Amino acid sequence: MSIIRARQLVHEYIRRDEEGNVESISTALDHVDLDVKQGEFIAILGHNGSGKSTLAKHINALLAPSEGTLYVDGMDTAAEENVFPVRQAAGMVFQNPDNQIIASVVEEDVGFGPENIGVPTEEIWQRVEESLAAVGMTKYRRHSPNKLSGGQKQRVAIAGVVAMQPKCIVLDEPTAMLDPNGRADVIRTAHELNREKGVTILLITHYMEEVVDADKVIVMDGGKVVMQGTPRQIFSQVGKLKEYRLDVPQVTILADLLRQSGIQVPIGVLTRQELVEAVLCAAQIS
Secondary structure (H helix, E strand, O other): OEEEEEEEEEEEEEEEOOOOOEEEEEEEEEEEEEEEEOOOEEEEEOOOOOOHHHHHHHHOOOOOOOEEEEEEOOEEOOOHHHHHHHHHHEEEEOOOHHHOOOOOOHHHHHHHHHHHOOOOHHHHHHHHHHHHHHOOOHHHOOOOHHHOOHHHHHHHHHHHHHOOOOOEEEEEOOOOOOOHHHHHHHHHHHHHHHHHHOOEEEEEOOOHHHHOOOOEEEEEEOOEEEEEEOHHHHHOOHHHHHHOOOOOOHHHHHHHHHHHOOOOOOOOOOOHHHHHHHHHHHHHHO
16 A cells, blocks of 8 residues: 555646736646555655655645645645644655754654644653664753754654654655765664664655665656666666766766676676675676
């Protein structure tokens, strides 16, 4: 069963003048079809303006469709009465953690969401404990978020969403403002939540290295879904990805260059270890 299902989803941004007359209409989502099954780890790629973030905001019911339908956990996001339940089912983590952290103590920030939806006090603290443990931030529970690193702040933001016990978490470029260590921490946390708690993850990113362990990769361009497949299937199409102005993991580019020079390297190499093994194998054969 799909936890997220879009059919011919369209979103138009309408610009009006001071008198309310339409000046321009730009289509951010152009008849998007999408199916995400419970428990999947999905990576969504696309250059700026491709529609990735607009899609994310639809999944969290921050936007309503101009046309078409989007169902989250069986609920139509266009229905006003479903907005709150949809946001409970699909939590969202934004690019800048400072936009989500509002309390002066980490554990209070994580407990803010459950408290707002009326969770009993005893259960709130249990959720805080479990959520901080899930993202590896238990020892910082009484720290001020202002004294944390960017990666730590982002993990606190993720813990705050996890405490709401959503079935799905949308991560909208969560590592864009982080250093390499912070990026690695956040991606590792996302995979652990997916693996150990069965949370469906939608990771929107422009860092190719972050998607190699995803179950499926979706590439967007001009508001459309233009490619779908496993990471290996997607990254085996180096030329096509470049047409959509996307980078490719350096290891994959190197493997492609080696293959063009006559070395028998498989298509769609994703990791350094795979490349080393492929080159050694090619050397033995020759």
